[in-house]
Amino acid sequence: MNPLSRRCLLAAAVASSLASPALAVRLDDDGLGQALIHPYYTTRIVQGAQFNTYLSVVNHTDTVKALRVNFREARNGRVMLAVNAFLAPYDVWTVALVPNDEQAGAATRLLTADESCTDPPLPFTPSVLFSNAAYTGANSDGLGDGLDRTREGYVEMIEMATLTGASAAAATMSLSGVPTNCAALRGASVLTAAAPTGGIAGTLTLINVNDGLDFTLGAEALAELSRQPYYRPVTDPYPGFNAAEITPVSVVGVGSKVYRAAWSSGTQAVSAVLARREGMGEFVLDGATLSRTDMVVTLPLRPYAPSSDGVAFTLDYRDREGRGQSAIPCEGPFAPTCSAQWDRVASVITFDGGLPHTQDDVGVLSASTGPLITTSGGGFNQPPMTTRTTRIRLGEDPVANGSFSWRVGPAGNTVTSLPTSQVIDTVTGLVTTGSQTYVGLPAVGFTLRTFRNGNLACGTATCQGNYGGSFPLKFRRDIATP
Known part of the structure; x- marks a missing residue:
C-alpha cells in the first residue's frame, strides 16, 4: 500500500471513530x-x-x-x-x-x-x-x-x-x-x-x-x-x-498523537489548548553590549478562574555549554526553595547575570525591577500581586548567555476531561477513549533581548547602536491518559 493510500485510510478511520461533531477549539x-x-x-x-x-x-x-x-x-x-x-x-x-x-x-x-x-x-x-x-x-x-x-x-x-x-x-x-x-x-x-x-x-x-x-x-x-x-x-x-x-471540545497535537477532549464548558476547552507544563527560552547577558533579557508570561484565562494566591513554578537555567544550575538560592534543579508564583495575569521577569547589581539596573521593560533572588534569600513578588517586574540573579559569576526553563507543579494545576475524550495515534490509527488529565497553566509568552551599544561613530556622523529582538517561548505539554 502506498503512503498516500495509507494516509487516506487513516483519515477515514479517524473520522469514523469520532462520534461527536468535528468542531473543536x-x-x-x-x-x-x-x-x-x-x-x-x-x-x-x-x-x-x-x-x-x-x-x-x-x-x-x-x-x-x-x-x-x-x-x-x-x-x-x-x-x-x-x-x-x-x-x-x-x-x-x-x-x-x-x-x-x-x-x-x-x-x-x-x-x-x-x-x-x-x-x-x-x-x-x-x-x-x-x-x-x-x-x-x-x-x-x-x-x-x-x-x-x-x-x-x-x-x-x-x-x-x-x-x-x-x-x-x-x-x-x-x-x-x-x-x-x-x-x-x-x-x-x-x-x-x-x-x-x-x-x-x-x-x-x-x-x-x-x-x-x-x-x-x-x-x-x-x-x-x-x-x-x-x-x-x-x-x-x-x-x-x-x-x-x-464549543466544549478541544484538540491538541503532541508528537504523533492527537488529543481530542470533551469538557463541561468552553472555558475549559480554551484552557486545554493553552495548557503548558514548561516554558523555555534563551537569555543573553553580555556585559560588552549591555545586553539584557526579559521574559514575559501572560495567563489569559486567569480572569475567568476563581481568585487565588498564585501558581507555583520553579526555574532552571544553563550556560551555553549546557552546564545546568538553578536560580540562586536553589541547591538543585527545581528545588522547593526556588519555588515562586505566577501571581499576576501578566508578569515580567528580568534576568541578571552577575555583579555589580543595583535595584535601578535597567532591564528591557523596566528600570526598577523589585525583589531580587540572591544567595542570602529573598523571593518573587513580595507582597503578592503588587510588584510588576522581578529580577532573577543567575549566580554571582557573570553568565553571558544560555537557556532557561520554568516549570509548574501538578498541585492545583491539573484538570481532567470527560470520559468521552479520545486519543488518536496517527501512526497506528489506534483510537483510545477515556478521560485525559492536563497538567500545566494556560500560558502564552515570549522573551525580549537587547544589545545596547549607545551612540556609535558612523563616519563623520553619530548613529544609534541599540538593537532588540523578540522570541516566542517554547513549550512542553503534559497530558496523561488511562
Whole structure:
C-alpha cells in the first residue's frame, strides 16, 4: 500500500471513530482564527524614554466581522476599555497605546486614525483614556486603585459573528474609504448575523523611539471556537472566553498523537489548548553590549478562574555549554526553595547575570525591577500581586548567555476531561477513549533581548547602536491518559 493510500485510510478511520461533531477549539499554527490573544502591551517609561504599543488585526476573508476587543490590565485582568470593531472584508484595524503624559501614574490612552467602524467611536482626537472603574470602588480587588495599573496588560479579541444583510452593508467601506453606515451598528442590540468563521490575524509592536528599540510579535490565534453567533452591544461585558457558545471540545497535537477532549464548558476547552507544563527560552547577558533579557508570561484565562494566591513554578537555567544550575538560592534543579508564583495575569521577569547589581539596573521593560533572588534569600513578588517586574540573579559569576526553563507543579494545576475524550495515534490509527488529565497553566509568552551599544561613530556622523529582538517561548505539554 502506498503512503498516500495509507494516509487516506487513516483519515477515514479517524473520522469514523469520532462520534461527536468535528468542531473543536484549537491553536492555529498559521496564526488565523476566531479569537486572538495579543500577549502583552506596555506604555511604561524606562530611563526617561517611553514605550508605546501598536496593535493590529486583519480580516483575511471576504465577509464582515464583528469583534469584541477587551483591553485587560496586568495584575488581575480587569477590562479597562471594551470596543466592538466591525471589520469589512480584508479590512485592517490599527491602534496605538501611549501614556497620557510623562507622569508615572498617568493612564494609558488609545490613539487611532483608522476609519474602520467601532463602538464606541475612536477618533484620533480626542484620544480615549483607559479607565480604572473595573478595579475601584465597588469593583475593588485590593490590588491598587491607581491608573498606573492601566500601563501594561494584554488584549483579547473575539469574533462574535459574521455580519450579513443590512448589517454587513453598513460596515462595508464606501468609495470614499469610510463605512457606509457605521451609526446603524453602534449601540444596536440586534444585528443580522451568522456564525463566526475565523480568518482573523494580528500583530503587536513594542516600540521605544528614543532608545531605538522595536519588538514585534504575532498574536496567538484560536480557531474553531463556535458555530453560533454571539454578538452583544459593547455595553454588555459578554462575551469572553467564558461564553456559553464556545464549543466544549478541544484538540491538541503532541508528537504523533492527537488529543481530542470533551469538557463541561468552553472555558475549559480554551484552557486545554493553552495548557503548558514548561516554558523555555534563551537569555543573553553580555556585559560588552549591555545586553539584557526579559521574559514575559501572560495567563489569559486567569480572569475567568476563581481568585487565588498564585501558581507555583520553579526555574532552571544553563550556560551555553549546557552546564545546568538553578536560580540562586536553589541547591538543585527545581528545588522547593526556588519555588515562586505566577501571581499576576501578566508578569515580567528580568534576568541578571552577575555583579555589580543595583535595584535601578535597567532591564528591557523596566528600570526598577523589585525583589531580587540572591544567595542570602529573598523571593518573587513580595507582597503578592503588587510588584510588576522581578529580577532573577543567575549566580554571582557573570553568565553571558544560555537557556532557561520554568516549570509548574501538578498541585492545583491539573484538570481532567470527560470520559468521552479520545486519543488518536496517527501512526497506528489506534483510537483510545477515556478521560485525559492536563497538567500545566494556560500560558502564552515570549522573551525580549537587547544589545545596547549607545551612540556609535558612523563616519563623520553619530548613529544609534541599540538593537532588540523578540522570541516566542517554547513549550512542553503534559497530558496523561488511562
